[in-house]
Amino acid sequence: MAEREYDVVVFGATGFTGRLVAEYLAETHTDVKWAMAGRSEAKLAEVRDLIGAPADTPLIVADSSDPASLDAMAARTSAVITTVGPYQLYGEPLVAACVKAGTDYVDLCGEPAWMHDIIGDYDAAARENGARIVLSCGFDSIPFDLGVFYLQQAAIKKTGAPITRVKGRVRKMKGTFSGGTAASFAETMKRAGKQPEIIEWLKDPFSLAPGFEGPAQPSGAKIIFEDDLDSWSAPFVMATINTKNIHRSNALLGHRYGEDFVYDEMFLTGPGEKGEGFAKMIAGDRSMQDNPPKPGEGPSQEERETGFYDVMFTGLTRDGERMTSSVSGQRDPGYGSTSRMIAEAGLCLAFDVDRDVTPGGVYTTAPALGDALIDRLQKFAGLTFKLEG
Missing domain, CATH: 3.40.50.720 (NAD(P)-binding Rossmann-like Domain)
Incomplete structure (x- = not known):
């Protein structure tokens, strides 16, 4: 250039x-x-x-x-x-x-x-x-896309093969989603009303990787207890877009993570009754639908600077060894x-x-x-x- x-x-x-x-x-x-x-x-x-x-x-x-x-x-x-x-x-x-x-x-x-x-x-x-x-x-979607990439690079270096099943789990987060995110969701739903095929694109985890159809993926739509993580997990609102981007990344990388790669994202809420209760609260939250932030508005400087997030990526290597990486960030996720x-x-x-x-x-x-x-x-x-x- x-x-x-x-x-x-x-x-x-x-x-x-x-x-x-x-x-x-x-x-x-x-x-x-x-x-x-x-x-x-x-x-x-x-x-x-x-x-x-x-x-x-x-x-x-x-x-x-x-x-x-x-x-x-x-x-x-x-x-x-x-x-x-x-x-x-x-x-x-x-x-x-x-x-x-x-x-x-x-x-x-x-x-x-x-x-x-x-x-x-x-x-x-x-x-x-x-x-x-x-x-x-x-x-959406840098911490998740690069978090999976970072874990897979380490797994390939250590074992010579990628991890075929990776779980992305938000462990901590303080902050707000942007008004732009809410407005984008609303516009997508309007368009889907006119173009029914959009609903299929939204459901398909490989819709941003045209020409490729991979294995069935977890839905992440309900709370579950994960024995391997000893924790309840709740649906994560950004998973729909993040998972599609990560499968596109895999395709553009020549399926470096494998053509049988399985990935999902959820919010980790902890064990026991407390963890289950927190998971149910997250799953029932309708603030994005009922009271979304408005475009052009956002949190105060103090709210931005005191926000944070911490996301874990984990899976088993072909030798059965667990590998885990994390991506954490200062400031609130949606703005700062x-x-x-x-x-x-x-x-x-x-x-x-x-x-x-x-x-x-x-x-x-x-x-x-x-x-x-x-x-x-x-x-x-x-x-x-x-x-x-």
Whole structure:
């Protein structure tokens, strides 16, 4: 790629999450050539001043409803970081502009129906033009996608073979899901009412790995007691999108985890009556449906900074030995940590991953960024990847 004016552009910088991304770049990566983009130059300037970014931080006016403005923005930068969702409403024109310009792209998408469309409509063109389109670069699905990748890399190194059955289990979490997540779910359900085939895509764990049909997968839809973990487990709200991304990663990695790979995600609640009660409470929680957060709103700075999460990935090797890894993160998952993860994913594309290693195409994070992003997340973003046994 010829030298571009910017390393990264933050599109949607006046929104709640976009502002956090811009603030993080201004505080942490002062040597990066970056710009803020959005619909209003006046609002961009206001946010720039509020977050304490340098007064000469470039501002780019671009709008999802104006393809020419997106084309112009994409042509000026190596990578675009977009927080403008729901992506099924506003995302495709920017993907098209980035593919056309051969520009790298990262988003926070957790909308499998839209992702299914983007893979089908843009993967071939992205491969031809060299654009790396990397989906789901926030809490869904970086800790989970890279957590499985990290465990499997360790298992292959130790035993020469992957773990064919991996359990992803959230052990601790404090924080809120974003208003964008709730809005995306609502839009997906609206679309499903018009396109019944979307329900099948949502049910199919391999719907983002076209052409592959793997083994039956656990549903994770009911509370269960897991003897091997000595704990009750409850359904985990992000599992539907995370599992699809992880199966796509496996396919893009040449089925490094095996064509018989089985994976599920649940929330670990502990043993005994207390654990069972906690699992039932989680399973019965309807706050996302009945009182969802609104897009553009989010937790306070104190709530973001005191949040955290801890996710375990565990399974048996072919020799019957249990291996366990974990991914933990500082700050609340939906905003504080997510804004850092997507920023580092964009920078990873711009600086760390050569195109002969990761050529153009529509990706998930593990096959696109892998170890390079794990290193960045641990160095800058407050994530920790560990082997526990």
